[in-house]
Amino acid sequence: MRAPLLPTLLLTAGLLVGATVFGASRLQPGGTGPVTASPAPVQAEVEAHMPAVVEPPAQEATPPVPEPEVVTPPPPPPLPASARVSGVRHEYQRLNNCGPVTVGMALSRWGGRLDQYDIAPRLKPNRGDVNVSPEELAAFARSQGMNVHLAMNGDRALLKRFLAAGYPVIVETWFITHDSGGMGHYRLLTGYDDTKGAFSALDSYMGPLTMPYARFDELWRSFGRTFLVVSPPEQAGEVRELLGFRADPSAEKQEALRVALAEAERRQDAVGWLNLGQAKLALGDARGAARAFDEAFAAKADPSLDPTRPVRVAGGLPWRAMWYTFGPLEAYTRTGRYADVLRLTNAVLRDAPAHEEALYWRGRALGALGRPAGAKAAYREAVRLRPGYVRARAALASL
Incomplete structure (x- = not known):
């Protein structure tokens, strides 16, 4: 440790210098030091019986403690110009089933055999459910014994690292149809090709397709570039390495x-x-x-x-x-902006009456406004639509 050593060295050096000066002025007759008056008798007696000042032997200098070497981690290996994940089964969806289908396709990479007819009843207990959230997809994959990394703010380099390592990636994107307009849609990325400037994806609605990098990013950013990586627990170390700081x-x-x-x-x-x-x-x-x-x-x-x-x-x-x-x-x-919450949830429920998340937040606003009967009704409907909706059940129990 370097901090305690410096004061000790300074003190030792000071004592050595002081002893040398003291000895030189007392033991060398006719020295060139300053002339002083003869000592008084008592002082001479004392000095006559003082032992000779002997300089201590020179101490070897303590070698400096080397600074710890800064080790810069090696840059990640360059990615191949193209990559494709194999062993993924494609499935076409039924109405509003892109979430169940896409998580099922991701699980198939690791040996999963469930299809939308197995998964949808668990993720969408009512047919009117127009949204399966990323958190619901992650919870289902974890119930199958898998690890899931769910986050926002992915980027092209991150996607390519996972794809090159053999991990398909679920992405949430905006989707535009000619008959129904714009909506949210999950896709499973399975590869990329830099020469074509495009990702490969399995789309539950359109089938296998390629998506140019720039166009894909525009659709992806509508959902904050949300991504999910589903992987077996034994791959946790490799996933952390691929994530880098995002871990x-x-x-x-x-x-x-x-x-x-x-x-x-x-x-x-x-x-x-x-x-x-x-x-x-x-x-x-x-x-x-x-x-x-x-x-x-x-x-x-x-x-x-x-x-x-x-x-x-x-x-x-x-x-x-x-x-x-x-x-x-x-x-x-x-x-505390409960009127805005009611305004927004009213608009959602007008178009999608079976939207359990809108009902939950409506219940929160009504409860805060001192309307417990309305809050209870909203929570009850949310739980009826999704019996496993933990937050709605807890809010209902608290009333």
């Missing part, structure tokens, strides 16, 4: 905030502000999130996200956006 949840969320803030300031569009609000909320900043969501609702709508129904918007967002994202409802609830 630390705090660092991952901080980086998501940095990217979302830069993108929102640069693009000034509703999707950018929505992603910024989600990033702030993930770090516990409900007030900052609410301000960002306000900007999203105030932004100019992008008609390209729902070209068949451009007038159906929730502020600057396509009208179905609130089917899939609940950050504004949570932020407004946590900041």
Whole structure:
């Protein structure tokens, strides 16, 4: 340890210098030192009986403690120009079944044999459920004994690392159909090709397809670039290595905030502000999130996200956006803006009456406004629609 050594060396050096000067001035007659008066008799007596001053032997200098060597980890190996994950079974979906199908396809990479007819009844206990959240997909995969990394703010390099290592990746993207307009949609990425500048994906609605990098990112950013990696527990070490800094949840969320803030300031569009609000909320900043969501609702709508129904918007967002994202409802609830929560959930429930998440947040707002009967009714309906909805059950029990 270097800190305690320096004062000791200084003290020893000081004593050595002092002893040398003292001895030289007393033992060398006619020395060149300053002339002093003869000592008084008592002082001479004392000095006559003082032992001769002997300089201690020179001490060997203590070798300096070397600084610890800074080891820079080697850069990750270069990725191949293309890669494809094998052993994944494709399945076409029935109505609103992209979530059950996509998680089933991801599980098939690791030997899973379940299809949508096995999975959908567990993820969608009522046929009117228009949304299966990423958290629900992750919970189902974990119930099958798998590990899941679920996060926002993925990027192209991260996706390619996983794909090159043999891991398919579930991504949540915006999806536009000519007859039904814009909506959320899961896809399973299974490869990439830099020469073509595109990802390969298994799409439960369209079948196998390729997605150009830039076009894919535009659709992906509508959901904050959410991704899920499903893997066996024995692969946990390799998954952490592939994630890099993202294996630390705090660092991952901080980086998501940095990217979302830069993108929102640069693009000034509703999707950018929505992603910024989600990033702030993930770090516990409900007030900052609410301000960002306000900007999203105030932004100019992008008609390209729902070209068949451009007038159906929730502020600057396509009208179905609130089917899939609940950050504004949570932020407004946590900041006491219950009227905004009721306004937004009323709009969702008008188009999707069996939307259990909207019912849950409606119950939260009604309860905070002192309307327990309305809150109880909302929670009961949410639990009826999804009996395993833990948050709604807990809220109902607390009334």
